[in-house]
Amino acid sequence: MNHLTLTALAAASLTLCATARAHHPTLATVEVVESRLAPNSGLGLDEQNGTGSRLGLTARETPASVSSMSAADMAERVLTRAQDAAVRMPGVSEAPSPGNGGTSLSARGFAGHNSVAQMVDGTRLVAAVGTITYPFSTWPLASVQVLRGPASVLYGDGAIGAAVNYVTKQPRFDRFEGEAYASAGSWNTVRGGVGVRGPVNDMVAYSLYADAQKSHGYRSDSGYQRQNLSGAVSIRPNRDLAVTVLVDAGHNDDARYFGTPLRNGKLDDSLKRLSFNVNDALVKYNDRVWRVKVAYQAAPGVQVRNESYYLTSKRHWRNTESYTLNPAGTALDRDSYLEILHDQQQVGNRLDVTLDGTLAGLNSRFVAGVEWYRTQLFLTNNSPYTGSSVINPYNFVPGSFAGANPSQTLALRRAELASTAVFAENVLDLAPHWKLVAGLRRDRMALDNHELRSGVRAARNYTPVTGRAGLVWNVDPAVSLYAQYGTATDPLSGALALPNGSPSFDLTRGKQLEVGAKGGINAIRGEWSAALYKIEKNKLLSRDPDNPAVALQIGQQSSTGIELAFAAEPIRGWTIDANLAALRARYDDFNEMVAGVPVSRSGNTPTGVPERTANIWTGYRFVRGWQAALGARYVGARQANTANTANLPAYTALDATLAWAASPNLGVTLSVKNLADRDYALSGSAGVRWLLADPRSVQLTARTTF
Template identity: 35%
Template sequence: MSLPPIIVQSKRPPRAKKPATTQQATTRAAPATTRAAPATTRAAPATSVDGDQTPRPPSENDTRTVPLNAAAATSSRLGLSVRETPASVEILTQEALRERGSRVLREAIEQSTGFTAGAIPNITSTVSVRGFINNSVNVLYDGVALPHNSTAARYTDLGNLERIEFLRGPASVLYGDGSVGAIINLVPRYPTWVPKADAEYAFSSFNSHRVHAGVGGPVLDNKAAVRFDATVNNFGSSVKHTRSQLEQYNGSILIPFGQDLTLTLSAEKQIDDIKNAYWGTPFVNGQLAGFLRNINYNNLTDARLGSDSDWLRANLVWNPTKEWEIRNIAYRYSAYRHWHNVENFAYNAGSNPPTVTRKWFGDLDHDHGVLGDRIQARHIGDIAGFANRFVIGAEASTVSWKSARNGFPGSQVVDAFNPPAVPFSAGTSILRTLARDVSLDSWAIFVEDQLSLTKQLKVLGGGRFDHFEGDWLYLDQGGIRRQQTYREPSYRGALLYDITPLTTIYGSYSSASEGGDSLYFLTPQQTDLGLTKARQTEVGLKQDIFGRGEFTLAAYHIIKKNLFVPDPANPNNRIHVGQQSSKGLEATLAYRINEQWKFDANAAFVRARLDDYTEGNPPVSYAGNVPQFVPKYVVNLGLRYSPFESWEFGAWLRHVDSVFINNANTQKLPAYTTVDVSAVYKHNKNVEFAARIRNLTDALYATWSGPTQAYIAEPRTFEISARARF
């Protein structure tokens, strides 16, 4: 679990006076402006009142994307800083998200190094990084992974989050099955002993409204601290009839028990409700059809898509000595997700008048529950005079996943420009029935260690063993039942060397495993197959630019074996013999030129290949082809200028190379470039107003596609907002 700011102070403050940690005091005293003078931009590791030098998460006003001295909780449980972590890490605080104009998860992902994300409702299955997609990218909530699932993360608003942490590369040694490409960790806001409140309202194109309010601080005469946040985002689209509402409510309470024990109880509820969801625009002659971009072919009178999920967590932290920390988190997740749409569209060439065939009238749901617990012990001390950090722990979870579905039957031929608004029953009378009942029970043990061989040289190692048992009941296939037990070890080893106090280099080797698909969606035949295996080698550099900025560089090579490919003897079945690999370079740069100018940039280059892969009947080899939805390079450039204390102007440019939409490499989505601009007026240190234009040039581009349709992004839009902090 990522370390929330409240952990830095285990003692309840005296009633007469509420001392804050260094981090809390810095946060309280920080000016509202995000501009920072060079002398103050390089933050030292936060320390608690008793002198603890453990790195802490960045303060909420820190807008650095790679704060080298802040804790990188997602990439290690040892309490290491970003500098000490032998991996590619980025952290976006709430203030950094605001500065970049990110409102929902997809927007934050796209502005991070090397990521692309499709603008469709189910976010995790449409993320690409380091040459991999689908369940190779996993989204955590507060450091907790939902086992083996790629559909849990939804179209999430960011208002209630404290920060997002990104870890690129395999992470099975930390989180088990999955995540060969990356981990994205959403960290909510937590209580502090300093009273805080904030509120924000934004109005944007298509009559869209977004409201956030949050409040927190000590209660019960300083015997506890609380935090409550609520965000409601109701937004329209350039696509006709589409309307979405996202709601998220968070509450938590921190209760100290004596000097060394704290309990944090947290609850979250997230609701998304999308009417006439946009499922894409059909290609015309293989090209993006700008003249159809505003037409919604899912304009059913009863179309709906949504989810309702709940998180409950209890986080207990005990510090029996200065060297030891014992942490236990118990959690429960429950979600119901449903779809009732028509989702596939194909333009009928040569028809007069022009027509589109819409099909896949899908009626399905997911009933998903997870119950789990993780306990770990961390020791910070020395071995034979060498500084050493050590973590050992175990976790267990049980998962229930049920899905009712109708098999996506039905089709209609409709006017390309005026599709009729009809009920779902006009396409099919078949509705969902319970089709699959899956349970997954798992346990794991893990260990990490970092040993300082010298003041400059550190060696880090980690290992994990996962044991999970799957039980699949296929009610839509005559009640077939399959059972399988997986036993998967994973490990990593790394060296770090501080060339100077400002320059660190590292090298690492790690292993990972994941299902050929999410384990919930395996066919009966696929349950007999083993997991895919991955190995990564990475070397990198982390550089503090004399307190004015940060620069990181990473080079990696990933090989993923045992991919699921069609069986030449029976193409309806799969065998795990395929191989895919990627090599790449990634760089991030943040530089504060002076008090007026700030520059941010990140770039990623990847050479991804299908080394051994066949499809079709008869089978066709695609060895040497580029995997689908993997751009060769992605570049983000940001510039902020503050000519006066009260005004700040910003621009963000993004360029994404073209991608193939199939493994045969016969069709592409074109490259695209977008520009966003913003202006912020700070009335005082607590109140500010902002205006923003996204996609300033009104570029026509698609972020993802199916074989016959593309998900065209929004045209030029505007937003105005007001925010107050107390």
């Protein structure tokens, strides 16, 4: 995969396509009709949403906040990074950095991989030391779905804020589909991909999607090269049984940009386009996922599903990651010379059985199952991360990593997390317009941590029980109301490290109460949703006021918020998709040590959490074959430290597209990102350094189907 080229991928895909066509007669044309009430809607109220429940419920029937974005919508908005789709949904924002894989998200007042779970086709990617590096491309995705609020009953520990599910394109038995795209843009950025799927015969179907990206980047250390492959073969020996073998792989030589130093806490225009990493810096990720899925209709009303999977992630960072202007502001101090390697493996299996029937004379669907996985991490680094250098930022000589005499890179830790869970869900039709949805999950998690340098070994077992119960009332065919209570757990630190380094600490606990409404407006082909929620998370580490040297699990934080979403086509050819989220996030009880003294942070806003977010995307087909579209994304200020003495400013990012359908099989889109050319921080440290978004960029993309 390291040496895959787009040409080779395209050749392999087209060869498979030709082989399939040669061995299978041409299928009749199938007309696909858009079933969504509101075009471009992230609501999809009458579509099944497998992320919000395993019960086959539509978004309207689910007593929770669920959103989705289809592949067509991602293509229209020219979204190439998987997480870019998630942050266009209500209340979801990003806090990327090279250290977290560039994928960290925030939702409902809780930030990071320990609170917002990410999955591929419902299979959880376990975070290793706060890092997830796959998926990164939208090309093989059929949709991105988000369940907001506690999701531990479905996906286990680490999902109190939300769960994001990246749904891949699957083999098709009904017809052949082929598509490809090529793109070129600012800073010598080129992208391209090809995808095919269809039947080989009545028993076998396939899918294969491959893409590659390359960019010099605006700054010298912002360039990247990425290749992505997603393939599957499905075998259907009879109408009741389907076996699918899938492989997903990604190779990412990512950007080495770790931020821009601030001058007296403010952005200096003379520094914002410069780079300060060493000349042999690297950020590399290699991810592989192998899966086998089985779906069996054992009897009328009885379905059995099983998925076995094996995942590997190899990651390597070697950079100087901290840049600070000296007091005179004439030189730049570089330190944090870090070299870190992750060798992670995850193997697991999930089995569930669905029963359709009646309970006390009422229609019922019941799902029960067992899930098991084991994740192992071998961590190598050069802690305590010594090494430093002083450079002239305006006459920059990058130097080498070894030139700063950093600490030696040695094996640090071997950790294993084994988890077994049993879970159940049920939906009961209480009356013609009432549904009761409930779920329960019990995990048994065994963590074994071996510090290789000191020889210290520690182990801990966790047995959290989480659940949710919700009621849905269809007031009329257009409007439904719901209420839900749910619980969740989060780790105190990375999933493959003992919480705060001590086996005596437990998982944090969370609970949420949510009420909401969802509805449609047929006159304007519209959909809308509204949700109110309150989440409390306790058992946070907090310093004992009577003994500051002792950390106790007595802290608490909470969030209370509202989320609104609306999508419609008020007149034919004009579509609009908009959402707004407002929340109040606070540390309710939290003390931290400052200069040996416990200081209360109660009443402060948690770090990295915007309390206001909003998105809008609107497009207009002004003449036949042409569409102009404009989007805006607003992210409110985020606190950069627990004392709330420094923050990352609010920003509004504008995007625009002009699309031309040259023919039924060919489309060309000109897109402009960050249309207003604003400078804004995606993440950063308190008053010292910001990770800046790219300035204005232009991209021309051609897409074809065949």
